[in-house]
Amino acid sequence: MTIFLALLKAFLVGGLICVVGQLLIDLTKLTPGKILVLFVVVGVVLGALGLYAPVVRFAGSGATVPLVGFGYNLAAKTKLAVSKEGLMGVLTGPLCAASAGVMAAILSGLIVSVFAKPKEK
Amino acid sequence: MSISNKEYDKMTKRASPNSPVLLDCFKAFLVGGAICCFAEGLSQAFKKTTMTQDQSKTLVLTILIAITALLTGLGVFDKIAKHAGAGTMVPITGFANSIVSPAMEFKSEGFVLGTCAQMFHIAGPVIVFGCGSAAVYGFIIYLIQILR
Numbered sequence: 522m523t524i525f526l527a528l529l530k531a532f533l534v535g536g537l538i539c540v541v542g543q544l545l546i547d548l549t550k551l552t553p554g555k556i557l558v559l560f561v562v563v564g565v566v567l568g569a570l571g572l573y574a575p576v577v578r579f580a581g582s583g584a585t586v587p588l589v590g591f592g593y594n595l596a597a598k599t600k601l602a603v604s605k606e607g608l609m610g611v612l613t614g615p616l617c618a619a620s621a622g623v624m625a626a627i628l629s630g631l632i633v634s635v636f637a638k639p640k641e642k
Numbered sequence: 643m644s645i646s647n648k649e650y651d652k653m654t655k656r657a658s659p660n661s662p663v664l665l666d667c668f669k670a671f672l673v674g675g676a677i678c679c680f681a682e683g684l685s686q687a688f689k690k691t692t693m694t695q696d697q698s699k700t701l702v703l704t705i706l707i708a709i710t711a712l713l714t715g716l717g718v719f720d721k722i723a724k725h726a727g728a729g730t731m732v733p734i735t736g737f738a739n740s741i742v743s744p745a746m747e748f749k750s751e752g753f754v755l756g757t758c759a760q761m762f763h764i765a766g767p768v769i770v771f772g773c774g775s776a777a778v779y780g781f782i783i784y785l786i787q788i789l790r
Contacts, residue, residue: 539733546727553736557740564772565772604783615776629711629738
């Protein structure tokens with residue numbers, strides 16, 4: 522039962538965040554690239570203000586899987602790095618936090634581009 | 643009810659700006675929700691292992707990225723994305739697709755200047771803005787720490 526509830530919360534919150542993105546696509550002239558940038562920066566700001574951690578506790582993957590969660594993760598890990606290493610944490614924190622996601626995307630991009638044929642336009 | 647073609651045109655014009663937005667939002671909600679739900683299912687399953695919460699979060703994201711890469715390579719992702727809109731763009735799948743898709747597409751321009759350079763066409767700004775703003779936040783925390 523608790524698992525079902527967790528799945529439902531993830532579905533609802535994740536879906537709602539995507540609806541916000543869809544409204545930005547349909548009602549504004551922002552390009553997809555700019556919307557992605559916006560979501561990550563919003564995530565960093567919400568994380569910095571401490572507003573996003575409760576959402577993550579509530580919705581789990583529903584909050585961490587959207588790009589806002591990526592931004593939140595950057596803010597949270599940077600905070601941790603600064604408290605451990607001081608000023609050096611400002612330099613090492615952000616990229617370390619992003620490293621796993623970016624590396625996974627780079628590697629899979631390389632692998633796919635080796636095997637896939639570029640599609641005809 | 644009988645209406646002339648002109649009246650019908652007027653009616654569709656009045657109705658059309660709203661209904662696609664609603665439908666788009668509904669589709670984005672379903673697909674985006676389903677992706678997050680799938681991810682939550684994985685992370686619930688990983689709870690039974692010895693992994694820390696941080697590790698399982700990273701693994702879940704990695705699995706989503708790998709699936710996105712596979713579907714992008716097979717040309718399936720674009721077909722889903724056409725309908726889902728923000729539903730596939732806002733989750734980490736959109737970030738992964740924004741790297742894998744140009745890596746494939748610009749293969750014809752060579753490996754170094756095609757694949758490797760174009761990979762970050764969209765993801766580059768995302769990383770620069772994300773890490774940039776996180777660094778600003780980190781610096782503010784540092785200042786607060788030493789001033790305290």
